[in-house]
Amino acid sequence: MNWPRPRLPYVQKRHRVSLLSARLWLRHMLFWGGAVAVGLAATVFALSSDYAQALFRQLLALSPWLPLLVTPLTLAGVAALTQRYFKGAEGSGIPQTIAAIRMQDDSRRDAVLSLRVALGKMLLTCIGLAGGASVGREGPTVQVGAALLYNLRRLVRFPRHLMERGLIIAGGGAGVAAAFNTPLAGIVFAIEEMARSFEERSSGTLLTAVIIAGLAAIYVQGDYTYFGATDAALAGASGWLGVLLCGLAGGLLGGGFSRLLLAFSAHGLPGRAGAFMRAYPVRFAAACGLLLALIGIASGSAVYGSGYDEAKHLLEGTGEVSAAYGLWKMLATFVSFVSGIPGGLFAPSLSAGAGIGQAVAGLVALEDGSALIVIGMAAYFAGVVQAPITAFVIVMEMTDNHDMVVPLMLATLLATAVSRMICPKPLYKALANNYLAKVRPAA
Numbered sequence: 456m457n458w459p460r461p462r463l464p465y466v467q468k469r470h471r472v473s474l475l476s477a478r479l480w481l482r483h484m485l486f487w488g489g490a491v492a493v494g495l496a497a498t499v500f501a502l503s504s505d506y507a508q509a510l511f512r513q514l515l516a517l518s519p520w521l522p523l524l525v526t527p528l529t530l531a532g533v534a535a536l537t538q539r540y541f542k543g544a545e546g547s548g549i550p551q552t553i554a555a556i557r558m559q560d561d562s563r564r565d566a567v568l569s570l571r572v573a574l575g576k577m578l579l580t581c582i583g584l585a586g587g588a589s590v591g592r593e594g595p596t597v598q599v600g601a602a603l604l605y606n607l608r609r610l611v612r613f614p615r616h617l618m619e620r621g622l623i624i625a626g627g628g629a630g631v632a633a634a635f636n637t638p639l640a641g642i643v644f645a646i647e648e649m650a651r652s653f654e655e656r657s658s659g660t661l662l663t664a665v666i667i668a669g670l671a672a673i674y675v676q677g678d679y680t681y682f683g684a685t686d687a688a689l690a691g692a693s694g695w696l697g698v699l700l701c702g703l704a705g706g707l708l709g710g711g712f713s714r715l716l717l718a719f720s721a722h723g724l725p726g727r728a729g730a731f732m733r734a735y736p737v738r739f740a741a742a743c744g745l746l747l748a749l750i751g752i753a754s755g756s757a758v759y760g761s762g763y764d765e766a767k768h769l770l771e772g773t774g775e776v777s778a779a780y781g782l783w784k785m786l787a788t789f790v791s792f793v794s795g796i797p798g799g800l801f802a803p804s805l806s807a808g809a810g811i812g813q814a815v816a817g818l819v820a821l822e823d824g825s826a827l828i829v830i831g832m833a834a835y836f837a838g839v840v841q842a843p844i845t846a847f848v849i850v851m852e853m854t855d856n857h858d859m860v861v862p863l864m865l866a867t868l869l870a871t872a873v874s875r876m877i878c879p880k881p882l883y884k885a886l887a888n889n890y891l892a893k894v895r896p897a898a
Contacts, residue, residue, distance in 0.1 A: 482611050489607045490629055490664045493600040494671025497633035500577050500599065501676070504592045507585035508760045519756050522587050526751075527744030529586020533579050533796040534740035541575030543567050546792070547799045548576060548598030550886035552627050554894075555601070556620050557887070563894060564605075568623065573602035579797045586744070587751060587759040589787035590798020593634040597799075600630025604664065629668035631849075636672060640849035641665045644842070689826050689862055693819045697827040700815045701834040702866040705808060706873025709838020712785055714878040719793050720889045736795055743794035750787045754780065758787035762806025769809045769828050770854065778817065781810025781835070800839065805850070808835030829854055830866045837867035838874040841881040846870075 514521050537545050551567050558564040576595045583590055604626030624645050632641025642665050732739040751759050757776050765776055784807035812831020816824025837846035847863035
């Protein structure tokens with residue numbers, strides 16, 4: 456009997472030829488270069504944001520009443536620029552990126568993830584921070600990273616599954632990793648929040664982008680932890696009671712915040728106020744700026760900016776804020792977000808959570824509240840975004856405290872469960888749906 460000759464050598468030869476393909480290596484080189492660009496862009500964004508907030512602190516040093524003039528003018532100017540030149544740059548950036556993954560029309564996806572929108576996102580977020588807006592840069596970095604990698608397809612052809620989803624998800628995850636110097640959190644965030652599933656075909660792309668972008672950011676800024684290192688640990692039954700209270704408070708407040716934000720995003724204000732908001736978005740942003748300035752004055756000028764300094768001081772025990780700081784920060788973040796300017800929720804939510812943790816630590820009479828401040832950050836963030844794994848991983852990496860894994864997991868799972876009772880729809884997913892509904896008629 457004449458058996459057919461095995462074809463394995465031919466397959467191996469074809470595989471060797473494909474590995475030596477010039478197009479394949481060009482694709483690899485461009486992708487690696489794009490991932491480096493994400494890391495460098497995140498670094499420039501971080502340094503520019505810090506400078507913008509330093510400018511606003513200098514303004515406050517002159518007079519705590521100056522925000523009554525500066526903040527409304529800044530928010531109105533940012534809203535005007537967004538409406539006129541950078542449509543699609545408003546808001547966090549994460550919902551827009553999730554919406555882009557779901558879009559079937561390439562032209563609409565191109566508009567959301569254009570390099571012009573990415574540049575506007577960075578510029579306008581920094582201007583907003585210079586005017587006192589309670590926003591963060593991390594969410595916008597997700598859209599910037601997704602835009603940078605997505606636009607690589609204009610230079611070389613990628614497989615279809617990468618062009619439609621893979622490059623966007625990898626860019627978003629790389630943006631989180633580079634913004635926080637948290638590579639594991641970048642991977643988890645991309646899977647849990649953006650993709651909602653793990654695709655084997657895109658897994659290597661995601662891991663490579665996160666690693667390279669993170670290394671590029673570390674090369675410029677050095678290897679650092681976002682909020683510094685803390686060895687805080689729970690002590691006794693009162694500490695574990697504090698964990699449960701942080702989980703409940705984070706879920707209740709985070710879920711309530713998300714539900715209000717989604718209601719506003721979907722329907723706006725009722726009656727004449729809503730009509731005014733839709734007819735005069737720039738004037739509405741100015742009104743939000745005035746309200747934000749009043750909140751700032753009432754809180755002792757503690758709620759402006761990302762909240763990074765306040766959260767770090769609380770963790771290190773080098774500064775004090777009022778017992779109501781967490782609530783003031785939540786309100787300031789809500790007003791900033793609904794104004795329509797670009798800016799994210801990550802850092803302000805973590806800062807508000809630190810305030811909640813401080814309040815709980817006082818309630819259970821802990822002498823050292825650092826552990827519950829860490830727990831409060833993760834719990835409130837999980838309550839807002841309903842992504843428990845991302846929440847505890849990102850806080851664990853940002854504080855370099857791996858001994859708190861179990862209480863962090865417990866608090867974030869509890870907060871997520873409570874939040875879902877109040878707000879059944881996850882925030883970013885629902886905001887993405889609202890965004891798709893708004894842009895669909897114009898398609």
